[in-house]
Amino acid sequence: MSELKLIFAGPVGAGKTTAINVLSDKPSLNTDAAVSDVTAARKATTTVAMDYGSLALSDSQKVHLYGTPGQMRFRFMWDLLANDLAADCAGLVLLIDNTRASPYRDLKYYVQEFSNLIARKKLIVGVTRSDLRSEPKLAEYEGWIEELGLQAEVRFIDARSKVDLVKLLQDFVGEEAQADWQQLLDDAEQAPERSVADSPAPESPVSDYLGENIVMKDSIVDDVLNIKGVQGAALATDMGDIVTSSLDDTELDDFIGFMAGIVPVFEQVSDLGRVRSVVLKSERNDNVSVYVEEEQVLGVVSSNRASVRILRQQLDDLLQWG
Numbered sequence: 228m229s230e231l232k233l234i235f236a237g238p239v240g241a242g243k244t245t246a247i248n249v250l251s252d253k254p255s256l257n258t259d260a261a262v263s264d265v266t267a268a269r270k271a272t273t274t275v276a277m278d279y280g281s282l283a284l285s286d287s288q289k290v291h292l293y294g295t296p297g298q299m300r301f302r303f304m305w306d307l308l309a310n311d312l313a314a315d316c317a318g319l320v321l322l323i324d325n326t327r328a329s330p331y332r333d334l335k336y337y338v339q340e341f342s343n344l345i346a347r348k349k350l351i352v353g354v355t356r357s358d359l360r361s362e363p364k365l366a367e368y369e370g371w372i373e374e375l376g377l378q379a380e381v382r383f384i385d386a387r388s389k390v391d392l393v394k395l396l397q398d399f400v401g402e403e404a405q406a407d408w409q410q411l412l413d414d415a416e417q418a419p420e421r422s423v424a425d426s427p428a429p430e431s432p433v434s435d436y437l438g439e440n441i442v443m444k445d446s447i448v449d450d451v452l453n454i455k456g457v458q459g460a461a462l463a464t465d466m467g468d469i470v471t472s473s474l475d476d477t478e479l480d481d482f483i484g485f486m487a488g489i490v491p492v493f494e495q496v497s498d499l500g501r502v503r504s505v506v507l508k509s510e511r512n513d514n515v516s517v518y519v520e521e522e523q524v525l526g527v528v529s530s531n532r533a534s535v536r537i538l539r540q541q542l543d544d545l546l547q548w549g
């Protein structure tokens with residue numbers, strides 16, 4: 228029996244777990260846990276380690292399917308799968324959710340994270356949930372893929388549809404596979420629609436489409452306050468004007484506004500390239516972290532007992548999934 232391996236990656240809620248459940252002959256192994264963090268607005272459960280399933284392509288060949296967790300805090304699993312467990316895979320299936328705020332940023336982010344694998348292996352991009360929002364269009368994705376210097380096919384699929392998934396496999400690994408595709412497609416047509424753990428998950432909302440930029444909404448201040456160890460936050464424009472603040476310390480507000488102006492100057496005079504955050508760590512008092520996005524700056528005051536690295540990761544998750 229010969230074997231093929233495929234890795235499924237992509238953002239939270241793109242449908243990696245769903246796709247592996249739908250494709251797998253035997254019940255797939257999922258490590259989903261209830262969501263207790265910023266992802267909760269979009270989904271009830273999220274993958275915390277990995278998904279695994281397998282599908283017999285014929286009597287002589289089997290394809291192993293490995294799904295990665297979408298959340299950044301579990302990105303060590305991405306490396307483990309790409310460099311170790313499934314380093315000898317035939318290729319990467321990147322699923323992108325068309326209803327998220329910036330599918331372009333998602334695409335760019337995951338392509339970068341898996342660049343070592345993509346340099347050695349084939350890539351195919353499946354865009355899900357286009358029934359809920361049709362923008363961006365396929366032609367836009369094709370443009371982005373070219374811009375990112377990739378050679379990959381992109382198509383709209385529904386991760387709940389076995390037919391869509393079998394067709395994707397056929398076009399992706401058809402050449403190296405020994406499969407009776409017609410038989411597989413006929414079987415897929417008979418297959419009942421399945422979702423995560425066979426139970427319908429709540430539909431995640433369609434975000435405002437932001438193109439290539441992340442725009443922090445005023446509500447980011449309230450969202451950040453939900454992160455453990457955070458004591459206060461303020462959002463400022465790149466001109467240093469405070470938009471919203473939970474801090475009752477105007478000097479701190481002024482300082483965060485001041486950093487909005489300082490960071491671009493610092494970038495220009497140093498060789499550091501793009502600076503995304505500045506952290507002032509205190510031995511005795513709270514830490515102040517300043518995060519710089521396009522045209523906006525977020526200042527966060529946190530307990531010096533909270534890890535700055537974890538705070539950064541949770542904020543990244545918030546910006547990415549929010």
Ligand SMILES: Nc1nc2c(ncn2[C@@H]2O[C@H](COP(=O)(O)OP(=O)(O)OP(=O)(O)O)[C@@H](O)[C@H]2O)c(=O)[nH]1
Nearest residue numbers: 239240241242243244245273274297356385386428
């Ligand atoms: N309407 C619609 N729903 C879809 C489509 N594809 C997948 N879904 C749904 O979107 C959700 C995807 O959830 P998961 O499969 O858990 O996503 P995931 O990529 O594993 O997410 P993480 O494990 O959190 O990274 C499920 O509720 C699917 O039923 C689609 O094309 N259209």
Ligand SMILES: [Mg+2]
Nearest residue numbers: 243244273274
């Ligand atoms: Mg999952």
